[in-house]
Amino acid sequence: MKKVILLMSVFILSTAIAALAVPASKTLSFDKAKMGAVEFSGKVHKTAGFSCKDCHNAEMFPKKKQGSVHITMKQIYAGEQCGACHDGTKAFAAKKSCKRCHVKKK
Numbered sequence: 112m113k114k115v116i117l118l119m120s121v122f123i124l125s126t127a128i129a130a131l132a133v134p135a136s137k138t139l140s141f142d143k144a145k146m147g148a149v150e151f152s153g154k155v156h157k158t159a160g161f162s163c164k165d166c167h168n169a170e171m172f173p174k175k176k177q178g179s180v181h182i183t184m185k186q187i188y189a190g191e192q193c194g195a196c197h198d199g200t201k202a203f204a205a206k207k208s209c210k211r212c213h214v215k216k217k
């Protein structure tokens with residue numbers, strides 16, 4: 112059954128890029144910044160149509176393991192890591208939208 116769903120998703124989404132995505136249906140919480148925790152939604156990024164290799168490649172997030180890359184704003188602003196897309200062109204710009212990523216708890 113899982114395989115059928117997987118194949119169907121591939122069929123539906125495979126246009127130019129073979130899509131599917133992210134820690135499939137998982138949400139990763141990056142909570143080290145005082146600005147507030149960043150919830151990285153697999154679902155949102157899957158819906159946006161990315162394939163694993165769009166992020167899991169040598170330049171970005173080589174390992175499929177949370178915490179293997181130290182994410183900093185310096186690199187994001189330089190167009191690396193999350194900033195490869197969150198640059199105001201492919202996705203909303205990091206510099207203008209802190210709170211779309213950093214959410215304060217309570």
Ligand code: HEC
Nearest residue numbers: 131132133134156161162163166172175176177178179180
């Ligand atoms: C939009 C970017 C993006 C896409 C697309 C993406 N991932 Fe990820 N994934 C990440 C990031 C960021 C991490 C955390 C890496 C880190 O902290 O070093 C991660 C982590 C993971 C993890 C580890 C989760 C954990 O709990 O530690 C798995 C498994 C994973 N990805 C699988 C996939 C698979 C399979 C695909 C394709 C179907 C995929 N990812 C597509 C960004 C992405």
Ligand code: HEC
Nearest residue numbers: 149150151155159161165166192193196201202203211212
């Ligand atoms: C491969 C491109 C890509 C990468 C890499 C990427 N994103 Fe995204 N992200 C998107 C797109 C596209 C959207 C959909 C919203 C948009 O179009 O601006 C999105 C949406 C989001 C949203 C939803 C915001 C909202 O208001 O709904 C959050 C939060 C987010 N990304 C965080 C991250 C974080 C954190 C990272 C790095 C760990 C990351 N993204 C890496 C492309 C990417």
Ligand code: HEC
Nearest residue numbers: 141142143144146149182183184193197205206208209212
């Ligand atoms: C695309 C999502 C995203 C946006 C937008 C974003 N950040 Fe971040 N930020 C992150 C992620 C992911 C981390 C790493 C958190 C962790 O390691 O737990 C981080 C870490 C940080 C840190 C601690 C590490 C460092 O580099 O100093 C600070 C401070 C920070 N962000 C401030 C900001 C401010 C200020 C803005 C808006 C001008 C902003 N962030 C916008 C994703 C984002």
